[in-house]
């Protein structure tokens with residue numbers, strides 16, 4: 001019988017990331033619909049805890065563990081994935097599209113003489129064939145594709161399936177993989193602190209900062225320092241995710257006063273991101289169409305703007321507060337304590 005292999009790597013604390021659990025749901029569903037066997041392969045310094053948390057999926061679990069597999073490293077991740085794919089003779093390999101796997105798994109497809117498709121948003125079976133779904137043109141169109149080549153390596157983006165839950169006591173078949181000849185050594189990882197990291201895809205709320213925060217205000221002066229402090233206080237209190245308009249992130253290139261922690265990664269819109277959050281609050285942003293198209297996955301939209309005729313007022317948000325965002329957000333922060 002053919003096998004669908006779900007691949008995962010552990011996080012620093014030995015657990016599996018939510019996106020890995022979501023991918024397991026998708027892989028399990030695919031295996032069931034195809035009538036294939038499901039196998040699980042986990043890579044990490046110690047895979048026992050991660051294996052326990054997916055034990056309920058009923059699949060045979062392979063593990064490649066040890067200090068050499070603790071951190072993302074192309075050569076060791078590839079060697080571990082290859083060993084597990086060969087051990088179960090996987091026809092289809094499904095993994096979360098983490099940065100670690102996005103780097104290593106295209107190499108796996110080459111090594112196994114298979115094919116790879118990345119950043120997928122769903123897996124299905126049509127007419128007995130596995131089908132992958134993928135967004136194109138910045139999530140405006142969804143395409144479906146299938147392939148006859150095997151093994152077929154598929155990486156799935158986060159937020160596309162319900163996370164698997166079913167912990168238990170797992171039996172792991174440990175595979176030994178020799179990486180002593182790998183020349184790359186991991187010197188260390190530098191992670192931004194939770195408060196420095198302001199892009200939080202899992203947050204309930206998105207706060208968008210627009211260029212108005214850096215414009216002259218009613219007193220004829222600019223108050224970028226106050227803007228920085230106000231936005232950061234809100235983010236730290238609510239653990240919301242931060243987004244920006246293009247104008248605001250572009251201002252740094254024009255030599256103007258800037259919000260120091262904003263980068264182009266924060267840009268929401270046609271030429272930026274389309275994040276997914278339950279609620280969004282736009283501040284000092286006009287709400288022009290190229291920006292607002294990036295809000296298509298924000299369920300409830302609110303905006304604060306001094307201009308009652310701004311773009312948001314043209315049916316683009318649920319609630320528009322016509323007022324000064326400096327004053328309103330100051331009050332909100334006070335209420336948040």
Ligand SMILES: Cc1cc2nc3c(=O)[nH]c(=O)nc-3n(C[C@H](O)[C@H](O)[C@H](O)COP(=O)(O)OP(=O)(O)OC[C@H]3O[C@@H](n4cnc5c(N)ncnc54)[C@H](O)[C@@H]3O)c2cc1C
Pocket residue numbers: 209210211212213215217244245246247248267268269270271272273283284285286287288289290291294304305306307310323324325326
């Ligand atoms: C091809 C193309 C692609 C683009 N892609 C993107 C994209 O991906 N993302 C994007 O964002 N833009 C994009 N743009 C640019 C977009 O059209 C707008 O120019 C941009 O979004 C404007 O940013 P803004 O609203 O922050 O700034 P502004 O237009 O300068 O608006 C500032 C707003 O702040 C308000 N304001 C000022 N002070 C206060 C205050 N104290 N309280 C409350 N409100 C205040 C003002 O009333 C004003 O509405 C694109 C444009 C083009 C042509």
